[in-house]
Amino acid sequence: MKIANKTVTAERLVRDALEKAKHFSDYHIFTFLNEENAIKKAREIDRKIAAGEKVGRLAGVPYALKDNFLSPEGETTASAHILEGFVSPVTATAVKKLEDEGAIMIGRTNLDAFAHGSSTENSYFGPTHNAFDFDRVAGGSSGGSAVAVALDIVEFATGTDTGGSIRQPASFNGVYGLKPTYGCISRYGVVAMASSTDCVGFFAQTPDDMDVLMSIASGQDSKDMTTLPDYYGSAEPESTNKRRIGIIKDFDNESVDPEIQKALAQKVELLRSRGHEIVDLSMPSLKYALAAYYIIVPAEVASNLSRYDGVRYGFRSKESTTLNELYDNTRSEGFMSENKRRIMIGNFVLSSGFYDAYFLKAAKARTLIIGEYEKAFSKVDFILTPVSPNPAFKLGEKVNDPIAMYLEDMMSVSLNLAGVPGLAIPAGKNKTGLPIGLQLVGPRRSDKNLIQFSKELEEND
Numbered sequence: 001m002k003i004a005n006k007t008v009t010a011e012r013l014v015r016d017a018l019e020k021a022k023h024f025s026d027y028h029i030f031t032f033l034n035e036e037n038a039i040k041k042a043r044e045i046d047r048k049i050a051a052g053e054k055v056g057r058l059a060g061v062p063y064a065l066k067d068n069f070l071s072p073e074g075e076t077t078a079s080a081h082i083l084e085g086f087v088s089p090v091t092a093t094a095v096k097k098l099e100d101e102g103a104i105m106i107g108r109t110n111l112d113a114f115a116h117g118s119s120t121e122n123s124y125f126g127p128t129h130n131a132f133d134f135d136r137v138a139g140g141s142s143g144g145s146a147v148a149v150a151l152d153i154v155e156f157a158t159g160t161d162t163g164g165s166i167r168q169p170a171s172f173n174g175v176y177g178l179k180p181t182y183g184c185i186s187r188y189g190v191v192a193m194a195s196s197t198d199c200v201g202f203f204a205q206t207p208d209d210m211d212v213l214m215s216i217a218s219g220q221d222s223k224d225m226t227t228l229p230d231y232y233g234s235a236e237p238e239s240t241n242k243r244r245i246g247i248i249k250d251f252d253n254e255s256v257d258p259e260i261q262k263a264l265a266q267k268v269e270l271l272r273s274r275g276h277e278i279v280d281l282s283m284p285s286l287k288y289a290l291a292a293y294y295i296i297v298p299a300e301v302a303s304n305l306s307r308y309d310g311v312r313y314g315f316r317s318k319e320s321t322t323l324n325e326l327y328d329n330t331r332s333e334g335f336m337s338e339n340k341r342r343i344m345i346g347n348f349v350l351s352s353g354f355y356d357a358y359f360l361k362a363a364k365a366r367t368l369i370i371g372e373y374e375k376a377f378s379k380v381d382f383i384l385t386p387v388s389p390n391p392a393f394k395l396g397e398k399v400n401d402p403i404a405m406y407l408e409d410m411m412s413v414s415l416n417l418a419g420v421p422g423l424a425i426p427a428g429k430n431k432t433g434l435p436i437g438l439q440l441v442g443p444r445r446s447d448k449n450l451i452q453f454s455k456e457l458e459e460n461d
C-alpha cells in the first residue's frame with residue numbers, strides 16, 4: 001500500500017530490509033542474501049508504478065524464504081551439507097504465487113537440516129539465535145524465518161510445518177505462525193520431509209497479513225496431487241460471535257510450564273468475558289500422537305531422503321572409487337546426525353519384521369487421532385492449547401538429547417497427523433521476558449475463520 005501510494009519506493013524498502021538483515025548478522029538468520037536480484041526487482045516495480053502500470057497485492061514487499069523452497073535465486077540447501085551447491089532449475093508454486101503479486105525475496109533463512117528439529121541447531125551452518133534472548137534457541141525447524149519476522153527485518157516469511165516447525169518458532173519469538181489445513185497450499189518445489197504431514201505456511205506480524213498471504217498462496221495445483229480445490233479464497237468470513245472453544249482437559253498438563261498454563265487460563269477468561277462458551281474436551285488418543293509421529297515421519301523421511309546420493313544434487317564426496325562408495329561417503333559426510341537417526345529409524349519401522357509392530361500400529365493410532373479431532377469439532381468450533389510445553393530453551397540444552405528435543409513437539413504434532421490447521425498466536429511474555437505462544441486449532445478448511453477468530457484473543461490495550 002505504502003508503495004502504491006508512492007510514500008516510499010520499493011527500492012527503499014528492499015534496501016532497508018537488506019540493511020537490517022546485515023545489522024542482525026550475528027543472529028545467523030540468513031543462509032543467503034539476495035541483494036542484486038532483490039534490488040533489480042524493486043526497481044522494476046518502482047518503474048511500473050511510475051508508468052502507471054498495474055502491480056500486484058504484495059508489490060515491493062520484502063520477504064524471507066525458508067531455505068527449503070526451490071527457486072533459482074541462490075542455492076537451495078535446506079541447511080544441509082549434502083545440498084550445498086545446488087541451484088534449483090524450478091520454482092516452488094508458493095514462491096511463484098508470491099512473486100507474481102510482487103513480493104521480493106531478500107534472503108533465504110536458516111533451518112534444521114531438512115527441517116528435522118525443534119531448535120535450528122541441526123543446521124549445517126550453525127544455529128539461529130532467539131530474537132528475545134541471544135543465548136536461547138530460535139525454535140525450529142523454521143528458526144531463521146521466525147526471527148526475521150520477529151526482528152522486523154521483513155513483514156512476512158515462509159515456513160514449512162511437518163510437526164510444528166512454523167508454530168513452535170513463531171511462539172518462541174512472539175509472532176503469528178500458521179500451519180494451514182493439509183493440502184491448502186501446494187508443496188510443489190518444497191524439499192520433502194514427510195509427504196503426508198508437510199504443510200507450507202507463513203510467519204506474519206498480524207492476522208490480517210496472514211489472511212492476505214493465504215488468499216494468495218492457497219489453491220489447487222496440478223503439480224501437487226494432494227492440493228485441495230481452492231476453498232480459502234472463496235470462504236465467507238463467519239461472524240466471530242459466540243463460538244464454542246474447546247480446552248483439552250486430559251492432556252498431560254503437568255509437563256507444561258506454569259507460566260504457559262497461566263497464559264492459557266488468562267486467554268480462556270478473556271474469551272469467556274467476550275461471550276464465548278468454553279467447553280472441556282477429552283481427547284485421550286492425543287497422548288499417542290508423539291510416538292506415532294516419530295514412527296510415521298521417519299518412515300517417510302527415509303524414503304524422501306533416499307534421492308540424495310551424490311549423483312543428482314549438490315555435494316559429492318571426493319574420496320570414492322566405486323559407485324557404492326560414492327553413495328556411502330556422500331551420505332555419511334552430507335547428512336547431519338539427526339538426518340541419519342531418522343533414516344535409520346524409518347527403515348527400521350518399515351522393515352518386514354517390524355512393520356506390523358511399529359508402522360502399522362502408528363498408522364492405526366493416527367486414525368484414532370483423526371477421529372478424535374472430528375468428534376471434538378462436532379462439539380466445538382476451535383480448540384485452544386499451548387504450542388509447546390516451555391518457552392525458548394538455552395542453546396545447547398537439548399541438542400544432544402534427542403528424546404528431550406522430541407518432547408518439545410508433544411503439543412504440535414497431532415495437528416499434522418490429523419491434517420487440521422493451527423495458528424500460533426502471541427500470548428504475552430513470561431517473567432524473564434520470553435514470548436509465550438498459544439495455538440488455535442480448527443477443523444479442516446477452517447483456516448480463514450481461524451485467522452479471523454484469532455483477533456478475539458488480542459487484548460485491547
Ligand code: GLN
Pocket residue numbers: 115116117118140141160161162163164165166193297409
Ligand atoms: N520438530 C519436529 C521434528 O523435528 C517438526 C519438524 C517440522 O515441522 N519440520 O520432526
